[in-house]
Amino acid sequence: MFKKAAASIGAALLLLAVMAAGISPSNKKPQLLLRVRVLDSDPTQAAAAKNAKVLASPSLTALPNQPASFTAGGEVPIVNASGKVQEYAEFGLRVSCTFGWVGNNQDKVWIDARLEMSEPKFDKAVTGDQQVLRLHSDSVRVVGTFAVAQTIQVGQIRDTSGKPMWAELTATPVQ
Numbered sequence: 001m002f003k004k005a006a007a008s009i010g011a012a013l014l015l016l017a018v019m020a021a022g023i024s025p026s027n028k029k030p031q032l033l034l035r036v037r038v039l040d041s042d043p044t045q046a047a048a049a050k051n052a053k054v055l056a057s058p059s060l061t062a063l064p065n066q067p068a069s070f071t072a073g074g075e076v077p078i079v080n081a082s083g084k085v086q087e088y089a090e091f092g093l094r095v096s097c098t099f100g101w102v103g104n105n106q107d108k109v110w111i112d113a114r115l116e117m118s119e120p121k122f123d124k125a126v127t128g129d130q131q132v133l134r135l136h137s138d139s140v141r142v143v144g145t146f147a148v149a150q151t152i153q154v155g156q157i158r159d160t161s162g163k164p165m166w167a168e169l170t171a172t173p174v175q
Contacts, residue, residue, distance in 0.1 A: 020135075024166065031174040032099050032109060034060045038117075039166045046154055055165060056093050061174055069096035076120045076133060089135055091118045106173050107148050114141040115167045117157045136160040140167060147171060 038056040062068035077085040094116040102108035118137035127153010140155035155168040 018150060030106065032062050032064070033098055033174050034058070034062060034095070034099075034111075034113065034168045035172075035174050036093075036095055036115065037168050038093065038115075038157075039168070040157075042100060042166050043168055052166075058093065058095060059094055060097065062099060064100050064143075065098065067096065067098050069094065073118075078133065078150055088122070089133075091120050093117055102145055108145055109148055109171050110143075110145045110170075111145045111171060112153075113154070113169060114139055114140075115154060115157060115169075117159060117165065119160045142169070145172065 016051040036056070036058050037054055039043045039050045039052040040055055043052055048165075056072060058070065058072050060068055060070055064147050071090045071092050071094040073090060073094075075088040075090055078087045078089055080086045095113070096116075097111060099109050099111045099113075102110055116137055116139035118135045121134050138157040138159075140157050142152060144152075146152055149170060149172050151168050151170050154169055156164050156166055158164050
């Protein structure tokens with residue numbers, strides 16, 4: 001009994017050490033660091049790119065062939081008719097991705113990434129003065145094979161006021 005427990009603990013510690021080193025035990029390939037930049041102007045236009053402000057710059061580390069995501073923002077309570085909190089809805093910038101290495105050199109990567117911007121908005125209900133919470137959201141998705149460290153222009157997303165924001169991402173291996 002003690003030998004089985006010790007073997008299980010040893011295997012778990014080895015798995016943690018391998019994962020901490022940035023290697024997926026399933027295929028011995030490194031993790032990927034996905035850097036996202038959300039800008040207030042189109043980075044493909046030379047004049048706009050010079051004066052572009054970075055609105056958000058989150059990063060996400062992921063294992064090959066494993067979905068990864070995070071939300072930089074917050075939560076708002078969803079209240080039922082009796083005034084009790086039913087659940088919470090996330091809002092902000094959400095990045096979701098899955099990736100895999102192409103070939104053995106880790107110089108190319110396939111990526112399926114989605115960026116979503118959502119904001120809570122309170123509207124008057126059709127009946128009476130009751131406030132109703134709605135989440136306004138806009139998203140953009142990119143799927144393809146890219147060179148490592150290549151900046152990928154993901155596209156445009158809009159906030160609740162309709163103001164456009166542009167997103168780009170860069171993927172690099174974690175060694």
